[in-house]
Amino acid sequence: MSAVEARLAELGITLPAVATPAGAYIPALQTGNLVFTAGQIPFVDGALPLTGKVGAEVTPEKAKDLARVAALNALAAVESVIGSLDRVTRIVKLVGFVSSAPDFTGQPGVINGASDVLGEIFGDAGRHARSAVGVAVLPLDAPVEVELIVEFA
Structure with missing residues (x-):
């Protein structure tokens, strides 16, 4: 078992299968020693567990959990390109990105789910620069989307 696999097991995390693209793109792309992921929404077993705007239909707490799921989906895409997350x-x-009700301003707290x-x-290698952006709507009415x-x- 690799070091990252052991850490995932210790945390009780199983990486999902890489989500099938919903458009004309690939989930992740390597250039040099970097991997860029496409935006990943919080699919669980091929479906969105919640839809809607954060601060309206979706609570910030649930959206934070969904941001965590989206980050794990992004890591699965990274692993599909480089073979092992031990290489990170x-x-x-x-x-x-947080699909936000007009008066919702807690985007950083939601995206903390992914950062955490x-x-x-x-x-320390997981500490990163970050943007947390409120948007009007996301694909499939997803509450959050993450890219790495x-x-x-």
Whole structure:
């Protein structure tokens, strides 16, 4: 068992299968020693567990959990490109989108769900630059979407 696999097991996390693209793109792409993921929504077994806007139909707490799921989906896409998450040397950047009710301003707290799990898995190498952006709507009415830039060796 690899070091990251052992850490995932210790945390009780199983990476999902890579989500099938819903459009004309690929889930992740390597260039040099970086992997860029496409935006990943919080699919669980091929379906969205919740839809709607955060601060209206979806609570910030549930959205935070969904951001964690979306980050794990992004890691699955990274692993599909580089073969093993043990090759990750740094999570460089996380961009999180939150489908927000007009008066909702807690996007950073929601995206902490993604940031936190990356720190839990990778420790200091999981600390990253980040953007947390409120948007009017996301694909399939997903509450959150996450994309990563990951450095590997």
